[in-house]
Amino acid sequence: MRFLINGQSVEADVDLRTSLLDLLRDHLNLHGSKKGCNQGACGACTVLADGERILSCLALAVQYQGREITTIEGLAEEGHLHPLQRAFIEHDGFQCGYCTPGQICSAIGMAAEAKRGMPSHITRDLDTSLVTLDRDEVRERMSGNLCRCGAYNGIIDAISEVYVEAE
Amino acid sequence: MNPFTYARADHAEDALRLAEPQGAKFLGGGTNLVDLMRETIERPQSLVDVTGLSATIEETSAGGLRIGAAARNSAVAEHLAVRTRYPALSRALLAGASGQIRNMATVGGNILQRTRCTYFYDDDGSRCNKRVPGQGCDAIDGFNRIHAILGASSSCVATHPSDMCVALAAFDSVVHLRSARGERAVPITEFHRLPGDTPHVETVLEPGELIVAVELPPNPIAQRSTYRKVRDRSSYAFALVSVAAALQIEGSTVKDVRLALGGVAHKPWRASKAEAALRGREATEANFRAAAAAELIDARPLRDNAFKIELAVRTITAVLQQLTEEAR
Numbered sequence: 001m002r003f004l005i006n007g008q009s010v011e012a013d014v015d016l017r018t019s020l021l022d023l024l025r026d027h028l029n030l031h032g033s034k035k036g037c038n039q040g041a042c043g044a045c046t047v048l049a050d051g052e053r054i055l056s057c058l059a060l061a062v063q064y065q066g067r068e069i070t071t072i073e074g075l076a077e078e079g080h081l082h083p084l085q086r087a088f089i090e091h092d093g094f095q096c097g098y099c100t101p102g103q104i105c106s107a108i109g110m111a112a113e114a115k116r117g118m119p120s121h122i123t124r125d126l127d128t129s130l131v132t133l134d135r136d137e138v139r140e141r142m143s144g145n146l147c148r149c150g151a152y153n154g155i156i157d158a159i160s161e162v163y164v165e166a167e
Numbered sequence: 168m169n170p171f172t173y174a175r176a177d178h179a180e181d182a183l184r185l186a187e188p189q190g191a192k193f194l195g196g197g198t199n200l201v202d203l204m205r206e207t208i209e210r211p212q213s214l215v216d217v218t219g220l221s222a223t224i225e226e227t228s229a230g231g232l233r234i235g236a237a238a239r240n241s242a243v244a245e246h247l248a249v250r251t252r253y254p255a256l257s258r259a260l261l262a263g264a265s266g267q268i269r270n271m272a273t274v275g276g277n278i279l280q281r282t283r284c285t286y287f288y289d290d291d292g293s294r295c296n297k298r299v300p301g302q303g304c305d306a307i308d309g310f311n312r313i314h315a316i317l318g319a320s321s322s323c324v325a326t327h328p329s330d331m332c333v334a335l336a337a338f339d340s341v342v343h344l345r346s347a348r349g350e351r352a353v354p355i356t357e358f359h360r361l362p363g364d365t366p367h368v369e370t371v372l373e374p375g376e377l378i379v380a381v382e383l384p385p386n387p388i389a390q391r392s393t394y395r396k397v398r399d400r401s402s403y404a405f406a407l408v409s410v411a412a413a414l415q416i417e418g419s420t421v422k423d424v425r426l427a428l429g430g431v432a433h434k435p436w437r438a439s440k441a442e443a444a445l446r447g448r449e450a451t452e453a454n455f456r457a458a459a460a461a462e463l464i465d466a467r468p469l470r471d472n473a474f475k476i477e478l479a480v481r482t483i484t485a486v487l488q489q490l491t492e493e494a495r
Contacts, residue, residue, distance in 0.1 A: 059271065060201055109266070109267075126258070144267050
């Protein structure tokens with residue numbers, strides 16, 4: 001099977017049962033994406049497929065051939081951390097760090113969704129395509145990413161610094 | 168996970184041909200099927216990937232919307248025609264799962280996710296008539312706080328977890344199916360089955376039959392609709408009770424109403440008794456509550472879930488009150 005991971009085309013000879021997460025971790029040595037629950041409940045395995053956030057543990061790798069996959073390893077550019085990675089450090093957006101790659105990939109996908117007008121469960125007005133991200137919106141939209149250290153305040157601070165416009 | 172073969176279909180005929188061998192299953196986003204395969208509860212011999220089939224959301228000649236079965240849950244939720252003409256559908260989708268799962272899950276897959284409970288997943292500790300027909304059900308006398316109160320049987324008390332289907336049920340949506348024998352259309356309210364003594368048979372879908380689209384009929388009342396989901400945490404949890412409702416008021420009288428419930432039964436529950444009790448009546452809180460109670464009169468609670476009866480009555484009443492206030 002041929003995949004496009006972080007801008008690089010890679011060939012991997014894997015069993016059909018291999019999840020995208022196991023492909024990344026066990027076959028391509030990309031250990032950034034984490035295996036938390038392996039059943040779609042925690043979000044630690046979140047990666048971007050063509051810019052959309054997905055759960056790599058529930059994705060069969062075979063379905064994602066030809067899609068552009070971005071993992072936490074693919075976010076830094078020329079040795080410079082992504083602004084959201086810097087914000088997570090700045091705001092203590094983690095304690096143990098296990099959920100962090102998933103949180104960051106999820107937040108990048110989330111911000112793109114909001115930018116193109118995707119409403120959320122708490123968005124009051126569905127008639128307009130203008131979404132104003134505030135902290136409550138960020139909390140709702142990030143609910144698929146759990147942090148068992150409870151670093152949520154730092155996580156929301158970090159995401160807000162990069163994606164929530166100041167009042 | 169048991170071994171399987173895999174093929175990707177380019178169009179519906181292709182998918183039907185590929186799925187002819189026994190033991191084949193159609194694969195959408197995989198958010199439920201892959202999970203169940205990992206637990207070896209689902210053991211398909213071959214997977215036919217149907218995510219490349221029609222995902223188009225288009226106007227019908229009747230003035231409704233037709234949604235290709237491969238459309239992602241997120242794509243339907245954010246589509247402007249859905250948001251403005253069928254807001255309860257958009258809200259139901261946005262209340263379901265998480266952002267990541269909504270990006271993966273298809274409409275066809277959402278409809279065909281298994282009706283399930285924790286005992287269904289517990290394959291080395293519990294009996295389940297869905298997993299092993301005739302084995303017995305450990306949920307009925309077990310921890311059954313989240314289980315069904317309407318339409319359940321002595322074989323199964325699981326609930327259908329979809330939010331989307333509850334809104335589809337309220338709007339008289341139609342599921343379009345295709346098989347080697349041709350096409351047919353089934354109302355969503357008749358698509359899922361109550362458990363009876365065959366709870367492992369969850370829908371009227373026949374072997375080899377494929378969902379190709381869902382059609383929302385033109386429905387002006389749907390424009391004034393909403394969806395409310397009551398759950399144990401404020402996001403990313405299954406419904407204890409959910410309500411999809413649309414209300415049309417003339418003066419102070421209920422001209423028309425649509426109500427469907429989630430989290431209470433083996434299938435999305437169209438609340439026809441409550442609707443009948445409301446049409447032509449004054450739009451008052453007392454009448455809303457009486458109509459809701461009329462729907463729940465058949466409820467049969469288990470040890471832990473009697474609270475759902477009052478919760479459903481209150482949620483229906485609150486949602487109708489909200490729609491009444493919004494109409495003023």
